[in-house]
Amino acid sequence: MALEDMRKPIESGCPDGFQYMHPLMRKNFGLWDWHDHPRPGVLRHVAKNGDSLWTVKAGTQRILDVFSLRKLCDIGDRFADGHVRFTIRSNIEYMVADEAKVEPLIKALEDAGFVVGGTANSVAMISHTQGWLHCDIPGTDASGVVKAMMDELIDEFKNCNMPNRVHITTSCCQINCGGQGDIAINVQHTKPPKINHDLVSNVCERPSVVARCPVAAIRPAMVNGKPSLEVDEKKCICCGACYPPCPPMQINDPEHTKLAVWVGGNHSNARSKPSFQKLVAAGIPNNPPRWPEATAIVKKILRAYREDAKDWERINDWIDRIGWPRFFELTGLPFTKYHVDNWYGARNSLNASTHIRF
Numbered sequence: 001m002a003l004e005d006m007r008k009p010i011e012s013g014c015p016d017g018f019q020y021m022h023p024l025m026r027k028n029f030g031l032w033d034w035h036d037h038p039r040p041g042v043l044r045h046v047a048k049n050g051d052s053l054w055t056v057k058a059g060t061q062r063i064l065d066v067f068s069l070r071k072l073c074d075i076g077d078r079f080a081d082g083h084v085r086f087t088i089r090s091n092i093e094y095m096v097a098d099e100a101k102v103e104p105l106i107k108a109l110e111d112a113g114f115v116v117g118g119t120a121n122s123v124a125m126i127s128h129t130q131g132w133l134h135c136d137i138p139g140t141d142a143s144g145v146v147k148a149m150m151d152e153l154i155d156e157f158k159n160c161n162m163p164n165r166v167h168i169t170t171s172c173c174q175i176n177c178g179g180q181g182d183i184a185i186n187v188q189h190t191k192p193p194k195i196n197h198d199l200v201s202n203v204c205e206r207p208s209v210v211a212r213c214p215v216a217a218i219r220p221a222m223v224n225g226k227p228s229l230e231v232d233e234k235k236c237i238c239c240g241a242c243y244p245p246c247p248p249m250q251i252n253d254p255e256h257t258k259l260a261v262w263v264g265g266n267h268s269n270a271r272s273k274p275s276f277q278k279l280v281a282a283g284i285p286n287n288p289p290r291w292p293e294a295t296a297i298v299k300k301i302l303r304a305y306r307e308d309a310k311d312w313e314r315i316n317d318w319i320d321r322i323g324w325p326r327f328f329e330l331t332g333l334p335f336t337k338y339h340v341d342n343w344y345g346a347r348n349s350l351n352a353s354t355h356i357r358f
C-alpha cells in the first residue's frame, strides 16, 4: 500500500495544550523573567520583553454543574480573552493581560459567589478524590468533606496568614488515589470485611482476591457447598484492598468506617527530601453532612502551625524542628503508640515483593 493511501493513526490522550493557552503565554513560553504576588489570589508574571500577565485564582466545587461552568466561562470571555484553566486543586485561573481588568474580574467572580484566593502562603483548595459520584469503592464522600471543611477555612483560603502554603487532601478509600499532603484526611476501616458467601462464586475471581491481600489473610474456602473465601481476622489490617476486586467482601460500614488525619507529607523540592505523612488522629467519626469532628482537628493543627511555625516552614519542616511530643502538646491531640510510625522494621513487616509470605 502506498504511504499516501494509509489511514492516519487515531491519536488519543492529552491534546496539545498550546492551542488553549492565552496568546501572551504562548508568545512568552520559556521567556518569563520574574513573578510576584500582588495580593491574595493574584500572581503577576513578567517576561524578559516587559510583557506582564496577571493570573487570578478562584476556588470551585470541582464537581461543576453546567450552569456554574457557563457562568465561569462568561466571566472568562469578559475579562480574560476567553481563556481559563483548571488546576489540580479544582481552582479556576484566569489570565489577564491588562492590569485594569484585574479588580473588575475579582469583583465579577465574587459577585457570582466564587471565592478568590488560594495562592502563596494560604490554605490552598483541598485536593480530593471523587467519592460517591464516580468510584465504586468509596467509604465516604470526599467531595462533601471538602465542601464542609472549606466553608470553615474560607478566611485561610482568602488570606495569606500561614507561615507557608498548606496543601490539604482527602481520599474516600484507604488504599488508592489521593491522601498525601501537609494535612490528609483519609478513610480508615476498623473492621475486617463481612463476606456475602452467596455472591462470592458468581462475582469474584478468587485467586486474584487472595493475591490482593497485603498480609495474606484471605484463603479460599467452601461455604454452604459453594466456593467462597475466608478471612483470618487476626491477620487482617482492615485495609479494604479486597473490596474492589470482590464487592461481596463488604468493608464499608457507617459505624466502623472512620476518618484519620495524617500530617507532614511533602514531595521533594529544591530544599528538602520527600517526607512521609504520619498518622496523628484516628477513629474520627465519618459524620456527614458536615464532618464537624474532622474539621475541628484540622483547625487545631492549622492554629498551632500558624502560631508556632517560622516563616517559610511547611508543616513537615515545623514538626521536624519542634519534634512530635511538642506537636501533640501544641495541638492538644491525644498521643498513643499507634500514632507516629517511623516505618522501623517495615522491610520485614510490609510486602515489598509479589511473593506472599505466611
Ligand code: SF4
Binding pocket: 129, 130, 131, 135, 136, 137, 138, 139, 142, 171, 172, 173, 174, 175, 176, 177, 178
Ligand atoms: S480514593 Fe478510593 S474510593 Fe476514592 S475515588 Fe480514589 S479509588 Fe475511588
Ligand code: SF4
Binding pocket: 192, 193, 212, 213, 214, 215, 216, 217, 218, 231, 235, 236, 237, 238, 239, 240, 241, 242, 243, 251
Ligand atoms: S481488608 Fe485488607 S488485610 Fe483484610 S482481608 Fe481484605 S485485603 Fe486482607
